Amino acid sequence: MKIVHAASELFPYIKTGGLADAVGALTGALADKGHEVSVFLPGYRVAREHADAARAELKLRLKIEMGDQFMSGEAWAFSPRKNLTVYLICRDEFYDRRAPYGNGERDFEDNADRFIFFSKAVVETMRLADLQADIVHAHDWQAALIPLLVRESERRHGATLALKTVFTIHNIAYQGLFPAATFARTNLPEELNNIDGIEYYAQISLLKGGILFADRVTTVSPRYAQEIQTPEFGCGLDGVIQTRVDDLSGLINGVDDAVWNPAIDKLLPARYSASDLKGKALCRTALLKAAGFDPMFKGAIYGMVCRLAEQKGIDLLLANQAFFLEREVKLIVLGSGDKRMENELRALAAQAPEKVFLCARLDEAMSHLIEAGSDFFVMPSLFEPCGLNQLYSQIYGTVPIVSRVGGLVDTVIDADKAPNFGTGLMAEPTVAGLLDALRRAQRLYGDAPRYAAVQQCAMAKDFSWKIAALAYEKLYLDAL
Numbered sequence: 001m002k003i004v005h006a007a008s009e010l011f012p013y014i015k016t017g018g019l020a021d022a023v024g025a026l027t028g029a030l031a032d033k034g035h036e037v038s039v040f041l042p043g044y045r046v047a048r049e050h051a052d053a054a055r056a057e058l059k060l061r062l063k064i065e066m067g068d069q070f071m072s073g074e075a076w077a078f079s080p081r082k083n084l085t086v087y088l089i090c091r092d093e094f095y096d097r098r099a100p101y102g103n104g105e106r107d108f109e110d111n112a113d114r115f116i117f118f119s120k121a122v123v124e125t126m127r128l129a130d131l132q133a134d135i136v137h138a139h140d141w142q143a144a145l146i147p148l149l150v151r152e153s154e155r156r157h158g159a160t161l162a163l164k165t166v167f168t169i170h171n172i173a174y175q176g177l178f179p180a181a182t183f184a185r186t187n188l189p190e191e192l193n194n195i196d197g198i199e200y201y202a203q204i205s206l207l208k209g210g211i212l213f214a215d216r217v218t219t220v221s222p223r224y225a226q227e228i229q230t231p232e233f234g235c236g237l238d239g240v241i242q243t244r245v246d247d248l249s250g251l252i253n254g255v256d257d258a259v260w261n262p263a264i265d266k267l268l269p270a271r272y273s274a275s276d277l278k279g280k281a282l283c284r285t286a287l288l289k290a291a292g293f294d295p296m297f298k299g300a301i302y303g304m305v306c307r308l309a310e311q312k313g314i315d316l317l318l319a320n321q322a323f324f325l326e327r328e329v330k331l332i333v334l335g336s337g338d339k340r341m342e343n344e345l346r347a348l349a350a351q352a353p354e355k356v357f358l359c360a361r362l363d364e365a366m367s368h369l370i371e372a373g374s375d376f377f378v379m380p381s382l383f384e385p386c387g388l389n390q391l392y393s394q395i396y397g398t399v400p401i402v403s404r405v406g407g408l409v410d411t412v413i414d415a416d417k418a419p420n421f422g423t424g425l426m427a428e429p430t431v432a433g434l435l436d437a438l439r440r441a442q443r444l445y446g447d448a449p450r451y452a453a454v455q456q457c458a459m460a461k462d463f464s465w466k467i468a469a470l471a472y473e474k475l476y477l478d479a480l
Contacts, residue, residue, distance in 0.1 A: 001476060003030055004133040004162070006040040006122045008115065008142035010086070011259075013047040014100055016362070017307055018253070018388045019170050022220070023139055025256035026472065029465035031084035033473070038131060040122045040143075042114070043076065043090030044100055052080045056088060060128050064120045067185045071117060075125045089121040105339070112178040115142040115206070116185050123149045126161050135476045136162040140169070141176030144210030145186065148198075151213070152188060164479040167214035169207070171385050172228050172235050173311065176206030200236075211240050216479050218249045220386035221407030225250030233383055233406075249475055252410060253386045254468025255395060260368075262396050267368040272397075274459035280372060280397055287373025290366070291332050291357035299328035300445045302438075303374030303398065305367045305389055308337030308345070308360075313380030313403060318344055319431040323438050325352050332374065334359045334366050371396045375451075376441050380427060380434045384408050390424065394458035399444070399451070400424040401437045411463070415454045416440060423458040 009015055011024035023039065031037045041047060048056075056076040063070045073091040080086060089095075094114040102108050119138075123146060126133065138146040147165035154161055183193045183204050193199050198209040211217055219225045225248055227233035229241050241248065258264075262280070263273045269286040272279030287303075288295045302324070306312040318341075324331045333345055333356075342360050349356040359366055371377065377393035379402045386407035393400040394412070402408040404426050415422025425444070427437035444451050 001134040002036045002132060003476070004038045004040070004126060004131060004136045005139070006119070006136070006143040006146050007139035008042060008100060008118075010039060010041045011256075013041060013050050013053070013086070014044050016100060018386070019140060021256065021388055022170065022253045025254060025259075025465045026469060027084060028081065028256065029254070029469035030472070031081060033469065034083065036083055038085045038087060040087045040089060040125070042095045042100070042118050043088035044095050045097060047088060048090070052078055052086070053088065059087070060125055062121050062124055064117055064124060065187050066113065066117060066120070067187065073117065073121050075121065075129075087125060089118050089125070091117065112182045113185060115176070116145065119143055119145040119149055122146055123153050123161065126150075127153055127157060127159065132160070133162040134480060135164055135166060137166040137168065138210060138214070140171070141174055141207040141210070144176060144206045146210075147214035148188065148192070148209050164215045164476070165213075166216045166218060166475065166479065167210035169211070169217065169219045169228070169385070172207070172219075172233070172237060173383075175208070175235065175237065177203050178206070179203060205237075208237065208240055211237065211244060216247050216249065216475060217244050218251050218475065220251065220253050221410045222250035222252070223409045224385045224406040227383070227406060251471045251475065252407060252468060253388060253391070254465035255388065255391050255463045257464045260392050260395060262372055265368055265372070267365045268372050274397065274456055277397060277455075283369060283372035284375075287332065287369050288330070290369060291330070293330055293354070293357070297330060299330065300375045300442065301330045301332065301373065302376045302378050303332050303370040304378045305334045305370050306379070308335045308341040310338070311382055311384075313382055313429065313434070314338070314341045314345070316380045316429070316431055316434045317378065318348070320435050320438060321348055323435060324355055327442065329355070329442075331356045332359075332370055333357070334363060334370055336360045336362065371398055374398045375445060376401055379403065379408065380429065381405060381408065382429050387411070391463045394423050394461055395463060397455040397459050399441070399454055399458065401427060401441055403427055403429040403433075405429055415444065421457050422454055423461060424454070
């Protein structure tokens, strides 16, 4: 098949969260299966500085209609592996910035223009380069208009761009909501500016466009596909989702085992496998040193890697700080984001520097070291469409402690409920629920044979994209 993907993040070129890992690994897995894959990404500064981009060639100069004016841009392309082409949509005014979405305090004020331009440029590049896709697969609100723009371009120009379109919701909480006047920048027919189109409570919702107008809609776990049909998790779009339930699928993300594999992970000080865990002990020592702790510490290490946001349950962790302060344990957190949460974690680390360590930055190497060197990985999310860190944790023999929500339910088996094949510990997404799971983790850690059995069950799971990509292939073929 000829498959086109479009997303606002793509590992290893730009990453703020799981979207980058998921799209990078999926497109690579499809290419390795022999499909002809193109993936579009905004030409962010950091992406253009990547070594692969040094080989990029200018493919097209673009003029993109944005309301009552035309804006110029460029499409550059390079091929990092067989059957895979990466297109960078470049316009310095929009993308030559240090961060993809905002300055750390708030979103960029021109994000509507930036991602409407990106979506239109993807479609125009497809048309001018005659990509003739079987499937166009767009991800999250930043690319959500693409299924609709593909059909509008086909109507305008009388040429087929794609046989079918697919749209994936990675997180329905982020909807691309903008003032109603923004609709003019889309140049879509006025009849789409209503309740049956992308209008949303006197605003426009770009995410709604992807949900309504793609041929197939997916999200990243079966449980989340059910949850977003409810008011509790649908974030106001549960009614819209219910109109597409016959075309909705929940497909679990996979893991790129060329990147996340303790047996070959070059970011670790030592490699290891389920049959030989000596390297994990060395990673544990290295993690303790990196955090400024006694490398001979014998108690449990609790690790956490996430964006500091309400969704991730940071407040549940902070509410349970007494657990970490009163026991012989260490807490190591890697993450940045919400300044209040960051400041509270920083204050906790200052209060007990011998117990708590915060690394408030994006650090890929540190994230791998935390996954490898921790004994438990804490993931108390209030909601979690799929989650990747609980998958990484199991692969790395680090027992995950996760909330009973979304994809976490689909991918972790509670060791107390299923003693013979459990892979982690489940918690209700409450302060008391997390505390109960942390206490159970301590009991598990104190029973070395049982802890080792849970490790082995977790490391025996196959979360690779070789498995996960099969579900997307089937979805594409069913759509066609």
